[in-house]
Amino acid sequence: MELVGIFAFALSGASLAVERDFDLVGMAVLAETTALGGGVLRDVLLGTTPAAFSQPAYLVTPLVATAVVFVWHRRLERVARFVLVVDAAGVGLFCVVGTQKALLFGLAGLPAVILGATSAVGGGVLRDLLARQDPTVLRKDSQMYAIPALLGATVIALGQWARIDTPTLAVGAAAVTFALRMLALRYNWRAPHPRR
Amino acid sequence: MELVGIFAFALSGASLAVERDFDLVGMAVLAETTALGGGVLRDVLLGTTPAAFSQPAYLVTPLVATAVVFVWHRRLERVARFVLVVDAAGVGLFCVVGTQKALLFGLAGLPAVILGATSAVGGGVLRDLLARQDPTVLRKDSQMYAIPALLGATVIALGQWARIDTPTLAVGAAAVTFALRMLALRYNWRAPHPRR
Amino acid sequence: MELVGIFAFALSGASLAVERDFDLVGMAVLAETTALGGGVLRDVLLGTTPAAFSQPAYLVTPLVATAVVFVWHRRLERVARFVLVVDAAGVGLFCVVGTQKALLFGLAGLPAVILGATSAVGGGVLRDLLARQDPTVLRKDSQMYAIPALLGATVIALGQWARIDTPTLAVGAAAVTFALRMLALRYNWRAPHPRR
Numbered sequence: 001m002e003l004v005g006i007f008a009f010a011l012s013g014a015s016l017a018v019e020r021d022f023d024l025v026g027m028a029v030l031a032e033t034t035a036l037g038g039g040v041l042r043d044v045l046l047g048t049t050p051a052a053f054s055q056p057a058y059l060v061t062p063l064v065a066t067a068v069v070f071v072w073h074r075r076l077e078r079v080a081r082f083v084l085v086v087d088a089a090g091v092g093l094f095c096v097v098g099t100q101k102a103l104l105f106g107l108a109g110l111p112a113v114i115l116g117a118t119s120a121v122g123g124g125v126l127r128d129l130l131a132r133q134d135p136t137v138l139r140k141d142s143q144m145y146a147i148p149a150l151l152g153a154t155v156i157a158l159g160q161w162a163r164i165d166t167p168t169l170a171v172g173a174a175a176v177t178f179a180l181r182m183l184a185l186r187y188n189w190r191a192p193h194p195r196r
Numbered sequence: 197m198e199l200v201g202i203f204a205f206a207l208s209g210a211s212l213a214v215e216r217d218f219d220l221v222g223m224a225v226l227a228e229t230t231a232l233g234g235g236v237l238r239d240v241l242l243g244t245t246p247a248a249f250s251q252p253a254y255l256v257t258p259l260v261a262t263a264v265v266f267v268w269h270r271r272l273e274r275v276a277r278f279v280l281v282v283d284a285a286g287v288g289l290f291c292v293v294g295t296q297k298a299l300l301f302g303l304a305g306l307p308a309v310i311l312g313a314t315s316a317v318g319g320g321v322l323r324d325l326l327a328r329q330d331p332t333v334l335r336k337d338s339q340m341y342a343i344p345a346l347l348g349a350t351v352i353a354l355g356q357w358a359r360i361d362t363p364t365l366a367v368g369a370a371a372v373t374f375a376l377r378m379l380a381l382r383y384n385w386r387a388p389h390p391r392r
Numbered sequence: 393m394e395l396v397g398i399f400a401f402a403l404s405g406a407s408l409a410v411e412r413d414f415d416l417v418g419m420a421v422l423a424e425t426t427a428l429g430g431g432v433l434r435d436v437l438l439g440t441t442p443a444a445f446s447q448p449a450y451l452v453t454p455l456v457a458t459a460v461v462f463v464w465h466r467r468l469e470r471v472a473r474f475v476l477v478v479d480a481a482g483v484g485l486f487c488v489v490g491t492q493k494a495l496l497f498g499l500a501g502l503p504a505v506i507l508g509a510t511s512a513v514g515g516g517v518l519r520d521l522l523a524r525q526d527p528t529v530l531r532k533d534s535q536m537y538a539i540p541a542l543l544g545a546t547v548i549a550l551g552q553w554a555r556i557d558t559p560t561l562a563v564g565a566a567a568v569t570f571a572l573r574m575l576a577l578r579y580n581w582r583a584p585h586p587r588r
Binding site: 017018023024029030048052053069070130132 | 539
């Protein structure tokens, strides 16, 4: 399940590398960074060894995605919509897992929410930095991406505070994140932005 | 006192986000990064949990600054000079606190000075990376910013070496940093740069 | 030996700073980042205090390189070829040392190889981010740089797996990395890249 989310993230990284005229190394670096960067950032900030290093599957999955993009990148546009759906599921999953891990390490609610959302969107920010484009999650012409993650993370933190951190709550929080992201994509919802 | 410096840093981050056409999420991310990024960088390099996560006030202050900029960003130009003064005070404070913390963790003088200056200017560098502009502290057309921080940090390190690490020295080092930064702004002083 | 590699890396950082119109602070920051950034990244990911902070020589060497570039940058072009050779030797050395350190910390083969290669090329990526140019190692018009490092790291990891991690193997792995990089420069070899 987690690996499917990692795969979707990695596809977006490797595809951006093709667009930016990077070579195979650049594709692999962007795939790994997009897929695992958020979790690595979270774990470094928590002061623990990145989970990405503990299981070969985490590091191999983005390499598989790189190979897929290398060979079929011209046909991937046809499944772009499907990849966005899997990506949204990944955001839901990662913000929940990330917030839970931060709470487990003893962080208070607000920092745990921020670290949880970082798990979900941090990889994309690192991808954009390496590919030298404005971080998508920060731009006003992007559909909501960080806000669903922050919402899902907040549900988890409130659940722990109310002592109802059950598996049902976790699934619910991930589902809310996923649904809000899909609605934002469908109806082109954007985050508020300052008037100029 | 520390929160005032954080607030000034966060104002510069959120204002840059407005300039760069980011949305509310982008403003909050840039405010948090500018205000807390230097200290987080220092703490990650020291191998300790970022101080920013230990007290809600650290994370909330940049959010307040974001709200202020969101509503009043068109009027903030009038107080730009004042913000620069508070920002300079923040640089003085953070380079002293950062160097002291690094020395406390057993670092030698030179690495402690570098980490202390990183505390003070690192957040601004991360802000510029996310907003995709040349890091201000590196450019030759910027007034001195890192050099006052390095000077203040050096005073602290020399003080520890000479065993005179009193509160008076800390205040003096912060004051020297603040004064040098203000003079650099007033008289447009720049760091040396190579002839081309 | 290690300091010679650090010096070569720092020369490339400080020279890029001159090209990008940075001041003396920018030169020093780029020199330190290029020379030590890869190792610091590796150590942060391993959860240990960066080796760069343990010995003054590590931090001082890039400052010496900065001074050299500041004074003689117009004459450095004549020795550019020589600097490339030393740089390639540095890549060989750092990928071997980095992989060995990661294995020592108990990492499995694949993560150790990735961290070893990160030690060697990570500083250059950070340099390019700060100087706002496409990371050289990712671009398709660059000669192979990361691939030799990955190869050398793989030799070390396989050696440990086969229980032949002798000094001879380490020297051999560094030599293979160095030779492949020099051949790539000489014959303009590039990494594979996707057809568009």
